[in-house]
Amino acid sequence: MKATPKTKTSKHYIPISKTKNGQIFNPNDEIWIFNDISKKHIINFSVLQISQNIKYGLKRIFVWYLQNRAVQHPVNMYNRLKELIQFLFEHYNYDISIITSTHLINYRGTLDAQHEWYLGSLSGFLKKWYEMGYPGVSKDAYSYLNETKFKSNEKGRAVLTMDPYDGPFTDLELENIQSAINNSYANGNISQEDYLLIWLLMVYGSRPIQFAQMKVCDLLSGMVKDNSKEYIIRIPRVKNRKKPRSEFKERLLPPALVKVLFDYRDNIKKTFAGVLDNIEQSPLFPSEDQQRTGEFAYHKSSDTITDQVQKVIDSLNVTSERTGEKIHITPTRFRRTIGTRAAAEGHGELIIAEILDHTDTQNAGVYTQTTPEIIKRIDKAVALQIAPIAQAFAGVIFTDKSQAKRADDPSSDIIDPSIESESNSLGKCGSYGFCGLLAPLACYTCGSFQAWSDAPHEELLITLLKKREELLEITDHRIASVNDNIIFAVAQVVVECQNINARNILEVTQ
Incomplete structure (x- = not known):
């Protein structure tokens, strides 16, 4: 049966309305579309399995919400209501003419503890519907909503x-x-x-x-x-x-x-x-x-x-x-x-x-109430295990030093004087700019760092881990973990250098 167009003299006619943010819309349309800064919102009454009588009351309630609330709220209520009506139609196999307490009890029975808030969030909307006197919600449903405490959306x-x-x-x-x-x-x-x-x-x-x-x-x-x-x-x-x-x-x-x-x-x-x-x-x-x-x-x-x-x-x-x-x-x-x-x-x-x-x-x-997930103790074994996953190292590793950028420029050497080794050069800086950051620590997370495969990266790793342990004794975990990203970057270089050297040895023996 073809729907009768709603005119100004029609029983179910609703005057042209305006949302809280000033968008004009025709409530007599089956599909309402609202554009705001977040996205396009759609309220589609044609897909709801409800009688014409309840649809009129429902539209009246949505008009009130759109006039008094931001668009997102009534749209959320529409989505929750659509799920309820879909359940009722599938359960009873007919268009809903009024929502009763039995309907709500049966629907609640399908919701687990984590989703009971679906009905809880819809409760205020349904009570407002009844209180405004438009057809659609029964008195016993209103009483049930007032007497029942629903679990809320678990926050946090x-x-x-x-x-x-x-x-x-x-x-x-x-x-x-x-x-x-x-x-x-x-x-x-x-x-x-x-x-x-x-x-x-x-x-x-x-x-x-x-x-x-x-x-x-x-x-x-x-x-x-x-x-x-x-x-x-x-x-x-x-x-x-x-x-x-x-x-x-x-x-x-x-x-x-x-x-x-x-x-x-x-x-x-x-x-x-x-x-x-x-x-x-x-x-x-x-x-x-x-x-x-x-x-x-x-x-x-x-x-x-x-x-x-x-x-x-x-x-x-x-x-x-x-x-x-x-x-x-x-x-x-x-x-x-x-x-x-x-x-x-x-x-x-x-x-x-x-x-x-x-x-x-x-x-x-x-x-x-949150205790951040901080790794309280990082030893060498843990660092080497986590390093490939953490992917903190941002540079490249060279076995042939002559192939590096600025290979002949001594001022580009990355050196750590604290390392007691035949060579304390860890690599080269491939950038011609002055970054002003602390070398060599900042270098390992920089894309311009060119690390040598035979450099004493492992010694630097051991030094950083030792300093971290010392800080743990005299400060808190937050301060002690300030260089964790660098520790994992150095550890990643150690692991990759070990792999490179192992491949080289294998090629020689073959």
Whole structure:
């Protein structure tokens, strides 16, 4: 039977409405589409196995939620409700005309302890539906929801267990990501935008939607009392149910990022000169095409930024020392890492909530309960075993020293005077720039390091391990483990040199 079009005189007609963020939509349509800075949201009533009478009441409830809540919340409720209705249709084999307590009890019976929050999160929506007086939820269902306590979504499990796939990164994993990003950018393998986006994510732990809302005007500079310059980034707040870009958190920029970030900003402004009326409103991370209009014209969506981060880091093939596999990357893991590291440094819930821009401390407490997974004791055997997995060494190993860059330049020698050996030269620096970092330790994680296959790397490894043990006796694990990434890089060179020398011996004997 063909549906009757809803006119202004129709019993089930609903006036044209506007969402909280100002998007106009027609509630009488079967499919509602909303575009915001995060992504395209769809609420499709045509796929729900419900009667026309209940559909009218349901649309009325969704109109109220869209007028009073951010779009993401009613969309989440739609997804939870769709699962409930799908279960009821399959169980009873007819379109639902009213949701009863029996329906809810049977549905709850299909949910395990980890997913009971599905119904718990939907409970408020269903109670609001009944309270507004529209058909769809029975009185006994309303009473059941009021009298029943549902298990909530288990918060913080990934953090508390240091989950290797969804929890915070270990110090070693994070250092390997940082080294891989730096080397990849230095070699021209990733773009400036990719480099800056991932570094800002690592430094601030902001959500993708916050990066999606950023504009070039959010990078600020000014003079402070001692006449020095201060550089700030304004990060839009997104969890306060207010209009996008109505509130910001101002954060100091790390000095190492200032020049490259402001150069990048100036290039973005040049790109949008003549495209936007006000180039200060140019997106900091622009989309290649104009998918949106208005305030967020040319802005990427948060989903696009999430995909971008995952794609870039995935291409670097960074391995986790815990799993032996490529590190599983999500923006949330960087955020959890910042909270965990703040707790390890002794900060309390209030400070952690401020760092992560939480509106309260209810989710910050989980970080103070976390004991980071630190390798308390690393001996030579452990270092040599973990080193090939950790992949901390970024340079190359030469058996023929004449093939190295700057082979005839004595100033490029990497030397450790503390090593008592016939030769204390560990290799060559293949870069003509002055990095200003501490050699030889910083060299092992640098892509410009050219290590000799016959150098005393093993002696350096033993020295580093001895110093680590000494620090453990007089300080804490966090300070003692500061050079762990370098230890694994040196150990990796030792292992690879052993393999090279073993192959050479085999070839000679054959």
